[in-house]
Amino acid sequence: MKTGHGRETMKIEVRNLSKRFGPVEAVSNVTFGVREGELLGLLGPSGSGKTTVLRIIAGLETPTSGDIFIDGVRVNELSVQQRNIGFVFQHYALFKHMTVFANVAFGLTVKKWSRPDIKQRVEDLLQLMGLERMGDRYPHQLSGGQRQRVAIARALAPRPSVLLLDEPFGAVDAQVRQELREWLIRLHDDLDVTSLFVTHDQEEAMEVSDRLIVFAKGRLEQVGSPAEVYEEPATEFVARFIGSMNILDAEVKSGVARVGTLEFPAPQFQDGHHVHIGFRPYYVKVSDDATRFRQQARLRHVYFLGVSYRLEIETDTGLILRSRMNKEEFRQCRFEVGRPVSYAITHFRILPQESSPQAMPHVPLAGPFTP
Amino acid sequence: MARRLLIGLVWLYFMGLLVGPIGYLCVQAFEGGAAAFWHEITRPEALHGFSLTIQITAIVLVVNVIFGTITALVLVRQRFMGQTIMSGLIDLPFAVSPVITGFMLILLFGPGTILGTFFGEADIKVLYALPAMILVTLFVTFPFVVRELTPVLQTIGTDSEEAARTLGASEWVVFLKVTLPAIRWGVIYGATLTVARSIGEFGAILVVSGNVLMLTQTATMHIYQSYVDFNYLGAYAVAVALLAVSFLILIVLELAKTRVTAVARVGAAS
Numbered sequence: 333m334k335t336g337h338g339r340e341t342m343k344i345e346v347r348n349l350s351k352r353f354g355p356v357e358a359v360s361n362v363t364f365g366v367r368e369g370e371l372l373g374l375l376g377p378s379g380s381g382k383t384t385v386l387r388i389i390a391g392l393e394t395p396t397s398g399d400i401f402i403d404g405v406r407v408n409e410l411s412v413q414q415r416n417i418g419f420v421f422q423h424y425a426l427f428k429h430m431t432v433f434a435n436v437a438f439g440l441t442v443k444k445w446s447r448p449d450i451k452q453r454v455e456d457l458l459q460l461m462g463l464e465r466m467g468d469r470y471p472h473q474l475s476g477g478q479r480q481r482v483a484i485a486r487a488l489a490p491r492p493s494v495l496l497l498d499e500p501f502g503a504v505d506a507q508v509r510q511e512l513r514e515w516l517i518r519l520h521d522d523l524d525v526t527s528l529f530v531t532h533d534q535e536e537a538m539e540v541s542d543r544l545i546v547f548a549k550g551r552l553e554q555v556g557s558p559a560e561v562y563e564e565p566a567t568e569f570v571a572r573f574i575g576s577m578n579i580l581d582a583e584v585k586s587g588v589a590r591v592g593t594l595e596f597p598a599p600q601f602q603d604g605h606h607v608h609i610g611f612r613p614y615y616v617k618v619s620d621d622a623t624r625f626r627q628q629a630r631l632r633h634v635y636f637l638g639v640s641y642r643l644e645i646e647t648d649t650g651l652i653l654r655s656r657m658n659k660e661e662f663r664q665c666r667f668e669v670g671r672p673v674s675y676a677i678t679h680f681r682i683l684p685q686e687s688s689p690q691a692m693p694h695v696p697l698a699g700p701f702t703p
Numbered sequence: 704m705a706r707r708l709l710i711g712l713v714w715l716y717f718m719g720l721l722v723g724p725i726g727y728l729c730v731q732a733f734e735g736g737a738a739a740f741w742h743e744i745t746r747p748e749a750l751h752g753f754s755l756t757i758q759i760t761a762i763v764l765v766v767n768v769i770f771g772t773i774t775a776l777v778l779v780r781q782r783f784m785g786q787t788i789m790s791g792l793i794d795l796p797f798a799v800s801p802v803i804t805g806f807m808l809i810l811l812f813g814p815g816t817i818l819g820t821f822f823g824e825a826d827i828k829v830l831y832a833l834p835a836m837i838l839v840t841l842f843v844t845f846p847f848v849v850r851e852l853t854p855v856l857q858t859i860g861t862d863s864e865e866a867a868r869t870l871g872a873s874e875w876v877v878f879l880k881v882t883l884p885a886i887r888w889g890v891i892y893g894a895t896l897t898v899a900r901s902i903g904e905f906g907a908i909l910v911v912s913g914n915v916l917m918l919t920q921t922a923t924m925h926i927y928q929s930y931v932d933f934n935y936l937g938a939y940a941v942a943v944a945l946l947a948v949s950f951l952i953l954i955v956l957e958l959a960k961t962r963v964t965a966v967a968r969v970g971a972a973s
């Protein structure tokens with residue numbers, strides 16, 4: 333995967349990083365950079381190695397091989413205490429026997445700040461976090477969202493050069509999570525501290541990140557802006573993991589990949605080559621008028637999703653495809669489950685085949701979808 | 704009806720086994736009046752016994768709390784060879800009779816052995832002296848602190864310790880400011896059990912002390928000695944004094960226990 337972003341200065345650089353736990357390679361040969369002031373998301377399913385990468389950057393874990401640079405300085409030999417990073421743990425990891433004030437002040441006390449300076453800094457941070465009157469409380473007296481903010485305040489207090497967050501919203505319930513996400517984006521805009529966060533929630537990653545890095549099985553799959561990753565998935569894994577995607581298996585013949593009656597131009601591939609064709613549900617246009625589009629199918633299911641509808645159609649050749657349309661489009665048609673419809677695919681991508689054949693699930697026609 | 708019978712049975716068992724003997728002991732101890740009681744617990748042999756018991760308990764307490772905490776930390780937080788074996792052997796003192804413990808020490812430090820010769824030449828008296836009495840008490844009380852701390856350490860996890868490190872805290876500060884406060888009630892519970900056992904230990908000490916009057920007689924041994932010397936009042940009086948200490952310990956234990964479970968609950972909830 334390409335990660336070189338010109339000569340611009342990188343706040344954090346990870347080079348050829350690998351980490352083994354016994355026989356398991358949790359991280360294999362990962363290289364990427366985090367730009368100054370950026371909010372970067374590390375996205376991947378659980379067990380994909382993203383948290384390990386974060387912990388190695390922090391110095392909480394030692395890499396098997398590879399280098400970490402912060403502000404251009406190689407920090408491999410520096411202990412976690414010397415790296416000047418702020419780390420926010422998934423389950424807050426607040427000091428339960430200390431008040432909110434003492435929690436936030438901890439890093440400053442350790443660094444021997446003067447008492448008035450500590451008081452000033454902690455009060456400023458508590459105000460910034462909307463925790464003004466919470467200084468005397470103990471962690472168990474706070475809500476999940478408040479604890480999370482205390483954890484962030486504590487990490488920010490000693491003015492770290494970078495902020496690392498491990499599943500920052502993993503432990504709060506869905507309603508608070510949305511609020512916290514928006515709050516984190518605003519906070520990041522205000523503070524301008526380079527931040528790297530880990531998440532398994534693709535929606536969260538897309539919403540919060542300036543750029544994101546997709547991980548799978550310890551390898552880096554793609555680096556890019558949320559829009560790039562969504563619209564131009566670099567690998568089949570990314571296509572399946574981010575959003576919902578129809579994936580078809582096709583064979584190329586004279587520059588065209590054919591699946592049943594569907595034809596996808598694929599001039600760059602030779603005859604007999606197997607490719608995967610991917611297209612998002614909203615690129616599948618469906619009409620109740622059987623003559624509107626060239627391709628014919630039968631409507632199998634209609635799912636109401638609130639702001640939109642998802643349609644499941646079965647083509648004449650037995651493919652099952654997913655389509656998505658908004659309410660207006662849906663109301664213009666008179667859909668009835670079981671009736672014939674016509675459809676067209678307006679946009680598609682040819683996904684690179686994964687190198688190892690056994691790594692690819694061999695689903696014959698219509699691919700399964702990410703939830 | 705059956706329920707009442709059952710409750711009655713439990714009451715009878717409880718009274719007959721616990722309250723009865725204790726009550727009767729107290730009555731007996733004060734049979735000669737408060738003055739006689741006072742006389743018995745302040746006679747030189749008794750005072751010497753108390754003093755010796757306190758010395759042993761104090762030293763064992765300090766050593767056991769320090770090494771018990773270190774052992775628990777290493778067992779829970781480190782991965783090393785022989786860990787499972789060590790973890791399994793920690794409870795050994797529970798299974799070994801104190802008398803056997805005493806004999807093991809005699810075998811180890813006897814006049815013919817390497818250790819015995821070594822200390823003999825250095826003119827340090829181990830057997831039939833304070834060092835041996837401390838050693839057997841340490842052996843007997845070894846599991847208390849470790850066993851109390853391992854589950855607490857597992858529950859609290861390492862997150863807050865790691866958080867402290869990312870904030871720049873040295874290992875010593877992490878231990879003092881983060882780990883220790885989180886496990887303190889476990890330490891107190893283990894320490895209290897250690898004190899209770901140290902004060903009450905008899906068998907192992909009897910074997911290694913030689914039971915020398917005014918020299919190696921602890922409080923429990925003084926009770927035994929008084930009893931075989933037909934000084935029943937002396938035996939009862941000192942026994943009641945020790946019993947009073949036991950009650951104090953019981954109160955601390957109850958207090959510590961609620962805090963330990965509170966830590967476990969808070970730890971599990973977050």
